[in-house]
Amino acid sequence: MKQFTSFLRCAFLVFIGAALFGYVVLKAERGARVKGARDAVLFIAEFPDHVKEAFAELKDGNTSPYVTKAEQGECGVATRDSSFVDSNYVLASFFDPTIGEARIELIRIDDGEPIYGWTPPEKEIMERYTASGMPFVEYRRITHQNFLAIHPLLFDDGSVLFNLMYGPMVKIDKQSHIQWIIGDCFHHSLQQDADGNIWACLDEKMPRFDSLFSFKGQPFESNSIVKISPEGEVLFKKSVDDILLENNLAGLLYGAGEFENDPVHVNDIQPALSDSKYWKKGDLLISMRNKSTIFLYRPSENKITWLRQGPWIDQHDVNFVDSSHISLFGNDIVRLQGEEKYYPLRGNSNLYVIDMSCGQVATPYEKLFNTQKLYNSFEGRGKILDNGLLFVEETYTGHLVIGNEKDILWSYSKCFPSGLVSSLGWCRYIPKDSLKLDFLAKQTL
Numbered sequence: 001m002k003q004f005t006s007f008l009r010c011a012f013l014v015f016i017g018a019a020l021f022g023y024v025v026l027k028a029e030r031g032a033r034v035k036g037a038r039d040a041v042l043f044i045a046e047f048p049d050h051v052k053e054a055f056a057e058l059k060d061g062n063t064s065p066y067v068t069k070a071e072q073g074e075c076g077v078a079t080r081d082s083s084f085v086d087s088n089y090v091l092a093s094f095f096d097p098t099i100g101e102a103r104i105e106l107i108r109i110d111d112g113e114p115i116y117g118w119t120p121p122e123k124e125i126m127e128r129y130t131a132s133g134m135p136f137v138e139y140r141r142i143t144h145q146n147f148l149a150i151h152p153l154l155f156d157d158g159s160v161l162f163n164l165m166y167g168p169m170v171k172i173d174k175q176s177h178i179q180w181i182i183g184d185c186f187h188h189s190l191q192q193d194a195d196g197n198i199w200a201c202l203d204e205k206m207p208r209f210d211s212l213f214s215f216k217g218q219p220f221e222s223n224s225i226v227k228i229s230p231e232g233e234v235l236f237k238k239s240v241d242d243i244l245l246e247n248n249l250a251g252l253l254y255g256a257g258e259f260e261n262d263p264v265h266v267n268d269i270q271p272a273l274s275d276s277k278y279w280k281k282g283d284l285l286i287s288m289r290n291k292s293t294i295f296l297y298r299p300s301e302n303k304i305t306w307l308r309q310g311p312w313i314d315q316h317d318v319n320f321v322d323s324s325h326i327s328l329f330g331n332d333i334v335r336l337q338g339e340e341k342y343y344p345l346r347g348n349s350n351l352y353v354i355d356m357s358c359g360q361v362a363t364p365y366e367k368l369f370n371t372q373k374l375y376n377s378f379e380g381r382g383k384i385l386d387n388g389l390l391f392v393e394e395t396y397t398g399h400l401v402i403g404n405e406k407d408i409l410w411s412y413s414k415c416f417p418s419g420l421v422s423s424l425g426w427c428r429y430i431p432k433d434s435l436k437l438d439f440l441a442k443q444t445l
Contacts, residue, residue: 084402089435128178265291
């Protein structure tokens with residue numbers, strides 16, 4: 001009996017140690033970079049401090065992987081150049097540890113103050129989503145721990161649309177009441193076209209691939225592009241796998257090496273809002289992360305009109321800059337097969353600009369990324385503003401940055417009185433001229 005009791009004690013200690021180690025590694029993985037043996041040794045040496053921090057966070061009630069300890073001086077508007085002026089807004093998504101829920105806020109860039117907020121009704125959303133069957137991606141099941149509103153889109157009446165990253169698409173009104181839910185497997189970006197409809201990324205199960213390949217219990221992830229009306233009606237859906245195959249690009253889909261269960265990983269669909277020499281209104285600029293490829297697709301003709309692979313690696317956030325330039329956020333990382341590990345290929349991320357008139361690729365903000373160490377292992381956003389400045393989201397470290405070609409002019413982090421900072425859920429820069437704030441008169445924060 002004594003031996004059995006000792007065994008139970010040892011087992012319990014091993015369990016607690018493993019749990020703490022996993023918790024610490026998860027926290028580190030969302031924001032840290034391991035550059036080599038030196039960092040690995042430091043991580044091991046500092047492990048007791050990490051455990052102490054983990055216990056402190058758990059004591060404070062923080063069990064969300066989206067929240068970490070804030071660094072000194074990084075809270076709120078932490079950097080502001082004396083010459084910087086911006087009267088626009090950011091629609092920010094984050095986890096609020098003070099209420100233990102996901103939160104969306106419309107934040108004034110000038111002073112970092114929220115002027116309006118929404119709290120998605122998690123319990124009701126999950127009840128309705130569960131009733132819908134929670135399709136497909138079981139190993140990415142939405143729980144309270146990873147419930148976060150992704151890429152919220154604000155409408156003139158104060159309603160907000162978002163997805164849950166491999167979960168349902170949800171629209172709530174200005175009082176955070178559910179207007180509608182599509183219980184499917186949406187992820188990444190939500191972009192509005194010239195007609196007001198929304199283009200979204202969707203994962204679907206494709207039995208034809210499951211019968212051909214084995215992925216150790218993980219389903220094949222077939223990405224589709226979907227057009228949805230503001231009222232929640234699906235207007236168009238097309239598999240990206242089929243788009244590639246029907247445009248004679250089977251080699252790009254299947255690749256030259258071992259076939260993986262997530263071969264394309266679509267993460268952004270940007271509709272063209274007007275005609276240019278290089279695209280037509282309604283064309284879609286689509287990003288395939290796992291192919292380091294972007295392409296222009298014309299749904300009316302089922303035709304890929306232009307395609308480019310690299311020199312960026314594992315990109316996010318494609319944008320039309322003007323009538324002849326396209327930009328994208330290059331994470332520039334290497335993914336190891338079978339591991340959720342990401343290694344920076346060039347030290348930092350970067351913003352790439354393609355000149356469609358000649359095909360030249362430039363990195364005009366490279367000095368900013370290098371000197372300020374701006375980096376996202378995955379996700380992340382970068383958008384060139386009308387004034388030529390660059391808006392960057394470091395998603396998992398929770399930093400928003402506006403800078404020129406070499407310096408940060410403004411930075412912001414969403415912090416809380418407990419000294420915690422939240423990761424971000426794909427924030428959206430909103431110009432003041434495109435924003436109607438009439439709904440503010442009827443409700444405050």
